[in-house]
Amino acid sequence: MKKRIVLYKRLSDDLMARLREQVEVTWVDTAQADGLARLRDALPGAHGLLGASLRLDASLLDLAPTLEVVASVSVGVDNYDIPELTRRGVMLTNTPDVLTETTADTGFALILATARRVVELANWVRDGHWQANLGPAHFGSDVHGKTLGIIGMGRIGEALARRAAAGFGMRVLYHSQRTKPDVEARYGARQCSLAGLLQQADFVCLTVPLNAATEGLIGARELALMKPEAILVNISRGRVVDEPALIEALRTRRIRAAGLDVFVQEPLSQTSPLLQLDNVVATPHIGSATEETRHAMARCAVDNLLAALAGERPAHLVNEVRGR
Numbered sequence: 001m002k003k004r005i006v007l008y009k010r011l012s013d014d015l016m017a018r019l020r021e022q023v024e025v026t027w028v029d030t031a032q033a034d035g036l037a038r039l040r041d042a043l044p045g046a047h048g049l050l051g052a053s054l055r056l057d058a059s060l061l062d063l064a065p066t067l068e069v070v071a072s073v074s075v076g077v078d079n080y081d082i083p084e085l086t087r088r089g090v091m092l093t094n095t096p097d098v099l100t101e102t103t104a105d106t107g108f109a110l111i112l113a114t115a116r117r118v119v120e121l122a123n124w125v126r127d128g129h130w131q132a133n134l135g136p137a138h139f140g141s142d143v144h145g146k147t148l149g150i151i152g153m154g155r156i157g158e159a160l161a162r163r164a165a166a167g168f169g170m171r172v173l174y175h176s177q178r179t180k181p182d183v184e185a186r187y188g189a190r191q192c193s194l195a196g197l198l199q200q201a202d203f204v205c206l207t208v209p210l211n212a213a214t215e216g217l218i219g220a221r222e223l224a225l226m227k228p229e230a231i232l233v234n235i236s237r238g239r240v241v242d243e244p245a246l247i248e249a250l251r252t253r254r255i256r257a258a259g260l261d262v263f264v265q266e267p268l269s270q271t272s273p274l275l276q277l278d279n280v281v282a283t284p285h286i287g288s289a290t291e292e293t294r295h296a297m298a299r300c301a302v303d304n305l306l307a308a309l310a311g312e313r314p315a316h317l318v319n320e321v322r323g324r
C-alpha cells in the first residue's frame with residue numbers, strides 16, 4: 001500500500017505527477033480560512049508532510065503519530081521545533097543550494113534599489129514630479145567600490161561576496177562563526193568582529209539563519225555603530241533585527257536606508273511604520289521567488305521526501321534521527 005503524504009504547498013503538474021506515482025497525496029490549502037482545521041483532519045495516518053511557512057507545533061505533531069518526514073520547501077528551518085521532531089523520530093529536510101544564487105540576486109537588488117533610490121524615484125516619475133533635471137536632493141550613493149559587510153558567511157553570503165568583489169569592485173568584510181579561508185582567497189574578503197564590520201561597512205547584509213543566537217542580533221546598539229551613510233539589507237529573517245530600533249534609526253536618519261525582504265510579522269501590516277519611510281525598500285519575502293528557483297526547491301523537497309519514505313537517507317537531512 002502506498003504511504004500517504006499531506007501537501008500544503010502548490011506544486012507544478014510534473015512534480016504532482018511524480019509524487020502521485022509513489023504516494024497518496026492529500027492536498028490542504030492552508031491559505032484558506034479553514035486551512036488549519038483541514039490540516040488537522042488530514043494529519044492522522046500521514047507519513048510525510050511537504051510545504052513551507054507552517055509552524056508545526058507539538059499539538060499538530062500529536063495528530064500525526066505515523067509521521068516519518070517533514071520536507072520543507074525552504075532552506076531556513078526556524079519554523080520547526082527540531083529537537084521535538086527528533087525526539088519523535090521525524091526527519092526534517094530542507095532545500096539548500098538551489099536557492100543560493102537567486103537569494104543573493106535579491107540581496108543585490110536591495111543594495112542597488114536602496115543606494116540608487118530606484119523605487120522612490122521611479123514612483124516620483126510615475127507621480128508626475130519629473131519636470132526638470134535632477135538636483136542633489138535626488139542623488140543616490142554609489143555601490144561600486146564601496147565596502148560590503150556580510151553577516152553570516154554561508155552559501156548565500158559567499159554568493160553575495162562573489163557579486164560584490166567580481167561585479168562591483170567592492171571590498172568585502174564578513175562576520176561569521178568560523179573563518180572562511182577559501183572565501184578570503186577568492187574574493188579578498190576579511191573576517192571582522194561584528195562591531196568592526198558595522199563601523200566600516202557601507203552596506204551591511206544579513207545572511208544568518210534565525211536561531212537563539214541570532215534573534216535580535218542587530219538592535220539599537222549595533223545600529224548606532226553603523227556609519228550614518230550606511231545601508232542595512234536584510235534577506236535572512238525579520239527577527240534577526242530589532243524592528244522598532246531599526247524604524248527609529250531610519251526615521252532619525254541614524255542610518256541612510258534599509259532594504260528589507262523579511263519582517264518580524266509576515267505579511268507586513270499596511271500600518272507598519274516601515275511603509276511610511278521613504279528610505280525603506282520593502283519586498284514581500286521574495287528572496288527565492290523566481291519560477292525557476294521555486295520549481296527547483298519544490299523538486300528538491302519532493303526528492304527528499306520520497307527518499308525518506310523509501311527508507312533512504314535524504315540528501316538534505318537537517319536532523320539526525322536515530323535508526324536512520
Ligand code: NAP
Pocket residue numbers: 075076077096097099100103151152153154155156157175176177178179207208209210213214235236237261262285286287288289
Ligand atoms: P548557510 O549556508 O547555513 O549560511 C549561514 C551562515 O551563517 C553560516 O555559514 C554560519 O556561519 C553563519 N552563522 C550562523 N550563526 C551565526 C552567528 N551567530 N553569527 C555569525 N554568523 C553565523 O545558510 P544559507 O543557505 O546561506 O541561508 C542563510 C539564511 O538565509 C537561511 O537560514 C534563511 O533564513 C535565509 N534565507 C532567506 C531567504 C529569503 O527569501 N529572504 C531565502 C533563502 C534563505 P559559519 O559557517 O561560520 O558557522
